[in-house]
Amino acid sequence: MNKTVNQKAWFFVLPVLILVAFNAIVPLMTVVNYSVQETFGDNVFFWAGLRWFEEILRSPRFHDALGRQLFFTGTILAIEVPLGVIIALAMPRKGPWVSVCLVLMAMPLLIPWNVVGAMWNIFGLPELGLLGKTLNTIGFDYNYTRQPGDAWFTLILMDVWHWTSLVVLLAYAGLVSIPDAYYQAARIDGASSWAIFRYIQLPKMKRVLTIAVLLRFMDSFNIYTEPSVLTGGGPGNSTTLLSIDLVKIALGQFDLGPAAAMSLIYFLVILLFSWIFYTVMTRGEEQ
Amino acid sequence: MARTKWLIPAIYIIFLMLPIYWLVSMSFKTTNEILGSFTLWPQNFTLENYRTIFTDPAWYNGYINSIIYVSINTVLSVAVALPAAYAFSRYRFLGDKHLFFWLLTNRMAPAAVFALPFFQLYSAIGIFDTHLAVALAHTLFNIPLAVWILEGFMSGVPKQLDETAYVDGYSFPAFFVKIFMPTIAAGIGVAAFFCFMFSWVELLLAKTLTAVAAKPIAATMTKTASSSGYELGLLAAAGTLTIIPGAIVIYFVRNYIAKGFALGRV
Numbered sequence: 268m269n270k271t272v273n274q275k276a277w278f279f280v281l282p283v284l285i286l287v288a289f290n291a292i293v294p295l296m297t298v299v300n301y302s303v304q305e306t307f308g309d310n311v312f313f314w315a316g317l318r319w320f321e322e323i324l325r326s327p328r329f330h331d332a333l334g335r336q337l338f339f340t341g342t343i344l345a346i347e348v349p350l351g352v353i354i355a356l357a358m359p360r361k362g363p364w365v366s367v368c369l370v371l372m373a374m375p376l377l378i379p380w381n382v383v384g385a386m387w388n389i390f391g392l393p394e395l396g397l398l399g400k401t402l403n404t405i406g407f408d409y410n411y412t413r414q415p416g417d418a419w420f421t422l423i424l425m426d427v428w429h430w431t432s433l434v435v436l437l438a439y440a441g442l443v444s445i446p447d448a449y450y451q452a453a454r455i456d457g458a459s460s461w462a463i464f465r466y467i468q469l470p471k472m473k474r475v476l477t478i479a480v481l482l483r484f485m486d487s488f489n490i491y492t493e494p495s496v497l498t499g500g501g502p503g504n505s506t507t508l509l510s511i512d513l514v515k516i517a518l519g520q521f522d523l524g525p526a527a528a529m530s531l532i533y534f535l536v537i538l539l540f541s542w543i544f545y546t547v548m549t550r551g552e553e554q
Numbered sequence: 555m556a557r558t559k560w561l562i563p564a565i566y567i568i569f570l571m572l573p574i575y576w577l578v579s580m581s582f583k584t585t586n587e588i589l590g591s592f593t594l595w596p597q598n599f600t601l602e603n604y605r606t607i608f609t610d611p612a613w614y615n616g617y618i619n620s621i622i623y624v625s626i627n628t629v630l631s632v633a634v635a636l637p638a639a640y641a642f643s644r645y646r647f648l649g650d651k652h653l654f655f656w657l658l659t660n661r662m663a664p665a666a667v668f669a670l671p672f673f674q675l676y677s678a679i680g681i682f683d684t685h686l687a688v689a690l691a692h693t694l695f696n697i698p699l700a701v702w703i704l705e706g707f708m709s710g711v712p713k714q715l716d717e718t719a720y721v722d723g724y725s726f727p728a729f730f731v732k733i734f735m736p737t738i739a740a741g742i743g744v745a746a747f748f749c750f751m752f753s754w755v756e757l758l759l760a761k762t763l764t765a766v767a768a769k770p771i772a773a774t775m776t777k778t779a780s781s782s783g784y785e786l787g788l789l790a791a792a793g794t795l796t797i798i799p800g801a802i803v804i805y806f807v808r809n810y811i812a813k814g815f816a817l818g819r820v
Contacts, residue, residue: 270646279641280653282634283697290694291660294671357562370801370808371567374574377800379772381757382577382793389580389786390573397576400592428570435566489664492757496776510666514758517670530667537662 301527319528329529331504332512333536339508340487343426347483348476350427351434356468358439369439372432384496387425391497411498415505418498422506425493430483437479441472477548484544488537509533574797581791588786603791613792616771619685620754621799623768626689628749631696632704632742639704640730644713657698668694669762676763687763688770692756696749703748707741740810747807754800771796 302319304312323329359365375383393399393410398421402409411417445467453463491510494500500507500515507515513533517526580588581603582596607613641647642654672691673682681687715737719729735742761773775792 270644272647273645274647276641276645276647276650279637283638283657283701284653286630286634286690286693287657287660287697290672290690291663293675294668297671297674298667354562354566357559359560359563366808368563368567370804371570372563373804373808374797374801375570377751377754377797377804378793379755379757379796381772381776382796385775385789385793386573386577389790390576395588395592395786397572397594428573431566432570485662489662489666491664491666510664513664513666514669517666518762523670526670530664533664534662534667537664538659541662 298527298530301523302531303524305524319524320532323525323528323532328512329532332507332509335505335507336488336509339422339426339490340484342423343430343487344480344483346423346427347431347434348480351431351479352438352472352476354431354435355438355442356464358435360443369436372435374432375429376432380492381496383425383429384493387421387428387493388497391421413502415502418502418506422494422497425497426487426490429493430486433482434476434479437475438472441475442468445471473548477545480548481541481544485537485541488540577790578794581787581794583787585785585787600787603787604795606788607791607795613771613774616769616774617795619764619768620760620770620772623685623688623692623760623770624750624753626685627692627696627753628746630689631693631700631749632746634693635697635700635704635745636735636742637730639701639708640734642701642705643708644716654701657701660694661698663694665695665756665758669758672759673762682763683765683767685768688760688768689753691759691763692753695752695756699748699752700745703745704738704741707738707744711737743807744810747803747810750803751800 303316304314305318358368378386390396391399391409391411393403399409399411408414409417411421449467450463453467458466489510490508491514494506494508495511495514498506500511513526513529516522516529579595582599582601583593584598584600584602587593587596587598642650668691676682676687676691681690711734715733716729719733724733757770757772757776760770761776764770764773771792775789
């Protein structure tokens with residue numbers, strides 16, 4: 268669409284700008300402030316320079332949490348995106364079942380995150396939960412509160428349960444926007460179903476899949492409530508993701524300086540990855 | 555292949571429903587049954603857990619608090635996002651693209667990073683432990699999303715609509731409220747749905763910014779889980795009740811949810 272240049276449009280944006288700036292800039296500056304100072308309580312602060320940043324970047328604890336975070340995000344993206352596309356492709360395009368599918372699939376998205384954690388906590392209990400009891404009955408030695416491997420399995424299964432529907436809904440929205448004429452033309456040309464997917468459906472879904480990958484990346488990198496209710500970061504530190512570690516340092520130990528430095532590094536990592544995803548996935552769209 | 559295609563969504567939906575079924579079925583069991591034996595459905599069907607929640611103010615106030623701040627947040631986010639989205643979809647102005655991207659970066663901010671600064675900021679201006687505090691904090695994530703979604707819907711409306719209205723003698727506010735907003739009603743519904751959703755499911759900020767007066771249901775649940783030991787039935791009943799508002803909202807917007815992001819611009 269041709270847009271007219273109009274500097275007065277700033278007035279329309281002003282309310283949003285004021286609210287978001289108040290909410291984003293003031294807290295962000297507070298974090299920046301803490302990240303370069305040292306405090307022993309009583310609101311007395313000393314200049315610490317970049318010491319906290321060096322400390323965090325060198326600390327094995329941060330490296331481990333970042334490593335676990337990258338593993339978690341990578342794994343759930345690798346599962347949820349293809350699975351979501353497969354389910355969206357298999358869904359009916361018309362008829363009464365469409366509504367039923369959409370409503371049921373959207374359910375997990377609207378459950379408060381701590382309830383999701385609590386639900387899987389109960390579901391996975393080795394003696395009392397359906398999942399835990401079933402796995403133990405058929406011969407697996409499953410206990411997510413004791414064994415790190417089982418904790419990871421439950422964590423990833425929970426996230427797949429929670430968020431695959433978002434990918435399904437987005438991919439489905441992309442698919443229904445394809446006109447029937449495209450399929451008819453493909454049928455006349457005798458295209459295989461793989462060719463239809465590769466040259467008609469996938470390109471049409473590219474934009475919504477970019478959104479899906481970006482949203483899933485950001486949200487899984489920020490995940491806090493569900494794992495903290497499910498495993499609390501344990502057993503040991505085996506499922507302590509970045510947010511859980513950060514809250515432990517900031518609100519648990521009240522180490523404001525290191526926590527603030529870690530916050531900034533954390534935020535920058537997300538921005539960097541989002542920018543890379545965005546650039547790679549939208550490359551070639553400009554032409 | 556085509557015959558068995560329906561199996562994929564069917565199996566997926568069963569997988570989605572299993573944990574929900576387990577939660578709901580547990581909410582109708584007595585504590586003795588939950589801890590005593592493994593049963594697939596409630597043997598001694600009881601409504602005791604629900605009775606506790608509906609009669610104890612500590613419990614039902616949590617629901618009321620959550621619904622109040624979610625509503626304030628949804629109305630506030632959509633109200634300020636509407637003119638902004640209009641500006642982004644219709645005009646070019648100094649710094650528009652940078653501003654749009656900066657708004658989206660706020661969607662990426664981890665809540666854990668902002669929890670403590672928010673607490674200090676809102677305490678300093680005296681709105682700690684109010685519904686407004688939580689509603690305001692959630693606008694940080696919801697306004698960018700609402701602008702993004704609404705901008706997509708508005709860009710789908712041809713500009714001739716605006717021009718015709720001006721020729722017909724409408725002033726800008728009259729045009730916006732009487733003609734433009736009804737045209738993008740679906741978009742407003744979708745934006746409101748996503749604001750509702752993210753405000754309803756978020757806990758970390760809601761918990762940090764409230765103490766007693768505005769405490770959300772989710773925080774009441776975590777407290778119960780840790781303080782009263784193994785009241786799993788009660789916890790399950792409270793969890794089941796938090797699913798209901800979402801289910802009602804989904805039912806009303808079922809035809810639009812799939813389109814929500816599809817029309818948004820990346």
